[in-house]
Amino acid sequence: MTPYARRGVHGQTVETLARRVLSGEIPEGATLDLVALQDELDVSLTALRESLKVLAAKGMVDARQKRGTFVRARADWNLLDADVLRWQFAGGTASGTDPALLHNLGEVRGIIEPAAVRLAAARRTDTDLDALEAALTAMGEQDGGAAHAVEADLAFHRALLAATHNELLERMEMVIESGLAHRDEIVHSSPHGEDPVPSHRAVLDAVRDQDQAAAERAMRDLLDQAVRDLDRAHGTRPATDEGTANR
Structure with missing residues (x-):
């Protein structure tokens, strides 16, 4: 938008x-x-x-x-409106954005994406897999900078929602995208984030195999990593903490 x-x-x-x-x-x-x-x-x-x-x-x-x-x-207020969400995140920084807003986003993602990825695993087409693979390839490119990494991550999650072939779930990208983009800007600007490719690869592999349970587990692991990365960027988790307790 x-x-x-x-x-x-x-x-x-x-x-x-x-x-x-x-x-x-x-x-x-x-x-x-x-x-x-x-x-x-x-x-x-x-x-x-x-x-x-x-x-x-x-x-x-x-x-x-x-x-x-x-x-x-x-x-x-229509807090789920895409513009309202974007306005809340616009201009924020790692220290300046309302932590409750990011926390609420994390909870919403924790409800929506594990369920959505099960549907994606059951319904994905070859076209969906191609879109996911392209986004993952872009995510692994090291010379694109933070903006490129953010857009690749967004493309992956949009493709996952599209792979559910549920038009209402696809529209949930409007709820997730603004906050996810802001979170990514914080994380990808930090030197302490984990490599996002392996966790996203695990999701894609499970979706390709049409293994719904494995896809959900991989998505929950990915979301755990997202929390760890944001905590490190905020300085609330040591950069050396591998976060295995959250797995």
Whole structure:
């Protein structure tokens, strides 16, 4: 999905307002001063209102007579929306991203991906295997840099969800992708992460063999490694710790 910031003044206004709300700079329940925002952001009132319609569609703001436009309670926000997820992670660092958000992502992945990989093992086609193999090959290339490694990892997990041939599970990439990309940026920028290829290879081998139980075990091992790598990047796990207790 193209970030709103690449969509001109309207998109930049959406991004600015969204991040202020998500960061708490504009707190829940606050009424927005549209005239002041219009002046500060140097946009027309029409452009500002159109931007607020985007946030309203995502449950973040609402407008009422006599009250004006206000920030809704977090419980009303569409936290599974791809843009909302990306806005929460955008601009974060290993020390700056809300740890609870990454923890929640880890729990979601722990529920979705082991179950999804069982379906992938049962339903995969030769085309699915080719996509997984291509992503794994790209993951093993050492000269592409961190951005290349991140995209290869995302491609692998997208291909796994696609191999389930369940269109609702395929859409779960919107939930996983933003957080996974951010986690990968942290991990691949750290010198202490484990080589991701063997754990991903184990998943692919089990999917190719159509061994559902082995595929689930391999995915759980992969997710354990993901936690260890993130802990090392955050400095909460010694770089020399092999993490065998988590296996």
